[in-house]
Amino acid sequence: MSASGPPASSAPGAPRAPGSPEVPNPLRLLRAGERGVLIETEAARTHDVVRLLSSSPWDALLESTVPTRATVLAVLRRSEDVPALVAFLASSSASASAPVSADAIRELPSSAGFDGANPTEMGNSRPTSSTGSGDSALGGSAASTEPLPREIEVVYDGPDLDAVAELSGLPRDEVIAAHSGAEHRVGWFGFAPGFAYLDTDYPDSAAPALALPRRASPRVRIDAGSVAIAGGQTVIYPGGTPGGWHLIGRTDARLWDLERDPPALLDVGERVRFVPVERLTDHLQRAEATPPDARDSSGPELRILAARPGATVQDGGRTGWTRFGVTVSGPADRAAFDLANRLVGNPAGTAAIEVTLGGLAAVADAGADAGRWMSLTGAPAPVTLDDHPVADTALFWVPAGARLELGTPPIGVRSYLAVAGGVVTARVLGSMSTDTLAGLGPAPLAAGASLALGDPSGVDPDSPAASSASAADSAAAAAGTASIATAADSAGAARRIPVGPTTVRFTWGPRDALLTPHDRATLTASTWRVSAQADRVGVRLEGAIVGSASGDLPSEGIAEGAIQLPPSGEPIVFLADHPVTGGYPVVGVVVAADLGLLAQARPGVEVRLRPVGGAGLLHDGMRVAC
Structure with missing residues (x-):
């Protein structure tokens, strides 16, 4: 090409x-x-x-x-x-x-x-x-x-407007005139869904004065619709979030509305003009909420009787929305998730339950179904059916009405419970996944919640569940005395749970050039420990200090598995619910096959980071790096 x-x-x-x-x-x-x-x-x-x-x-x-x-x-x-x-x-x-x-x-x-x-x-x-x-x-x-700029009405009465006038040395009216007379263009989205960063082209006379740094003390919560400036840019807060920008006005424009298609009001590259007005008709004072689940609940269901924090529904993920500030999300340990679906014969990406440190109890009200095949992979949580232990949890039969309980796994963090036919809940932006950082998707599971069960007739006929669905097998599995998982599948799942020192592979880049040779050696030769600061967003590693590349950079996109160096010098590895952008250097990215190891690593587990491949530079101007 x-x-x-x-x-x-x-x-x-x-x-x-x-x-x-x-x-x-x-x-x-x-x-x-x-x-x-x-x-x-x-x-x-x-x-x-x-x-x-x-x-x-x-x-x-x-x-x-x-x-x-x-x-x-x-x-x-x-x-x-x-x-x-x-x-x-x-x-x-x-x-x-x-x-x-x-x-x-x-x-x-x-x-x-x-x-x-x-x-x-x-x-x-x-x-x-x-x-x-x-x-x-x-x-x-x-x-x-080019399309005409989108006009957004603003009441310029923000709590920081007088402070901006004082800091800039411009009269209040001139601040308003400069901001409303400037051309604004959407540069990118980040921080939160629909949170657009607009590059503001002020008149030459006002540009230096209004390129103010952020506030020294950020606010804990800023109302939706607040218009704010800092560093030659403008933002409109789409929901109640913290922030350190200077608030100069407010608008009733809905930047993010899940009931609109597309939900983001603005797009990358779009021009915006702010129009001063004296009054708004509907100033937003709340964050946008996920639409209620409108599914039909008359079919078979899985009723949740108890759940610990961190039990969520996950499917293949929410692709196609990162440019609007929405990450893909999906399972933290994708290999374990895929294995669970494969064992029960579900298509790849079928929604399942991600359980953190066990503690889930549920009853399958299967309606006309006699029961369902289920699989538990990832962290090996003990399973009981009506208080009878299940000997091998990789694949087991759950009769309708039986009480299913998951205990605390002895190793690992996340277990994946897949049901033949899948679990079904409302889709948000095309996915059933819960994004814990952005607050998108179904709420984390809790006692009293119910999940619809999908149609099991479409399961893979060559799957272990389909090939083992005889009455004898079902009865044995229901009694907790048999399971049909292959030895290879069980062994493969067990190898993904780190207990002792674990090697995690990564590729250098994009900002590895900021590292000194000493810091490269520190990153790759040190034995790191997983800290208590670990969740679906990311895992902080503690131990040595990598100092040369830590500090602020202009915001850049973040990939799943990114190894970021914050000012502390202790690396953070981002997982499924990572932010879309960040302002600290990313010096490497963990290979996809090893991300599940970090998702399953408990605090205190030792980790070694091993680089694979070449340097991070691929092409510079007219030259391709080899």
């Missing part, structure tokens, strides 16, 4: 179509895990990269894109497609003098999942921009007209 250079209309000195962007500088591409690439471009021009990646075939090949002020994190569904993306972006860079050859792409390190796939094998379709212009090069001629 090759791409032409910029069209003549965008060459230096040539006239450009009205509204078309200037040509960005050459792209710099950094490794961000097995499936991710961090794309550096000009500040405030990342929407051009997002537009390029929204075209065919990349829209189907990408799992997520996360734009920030000067970077875009692109995460592909398959690691095999990374070399093709690198080649395409390198040849699409407006300053690249020639396309990157397939031979150069094949030289990328293969040990980290980059297997040198030939980009031409993806077909001959040529990506086009989402504007329909057909230009494949970044900075190519866009549509001749």
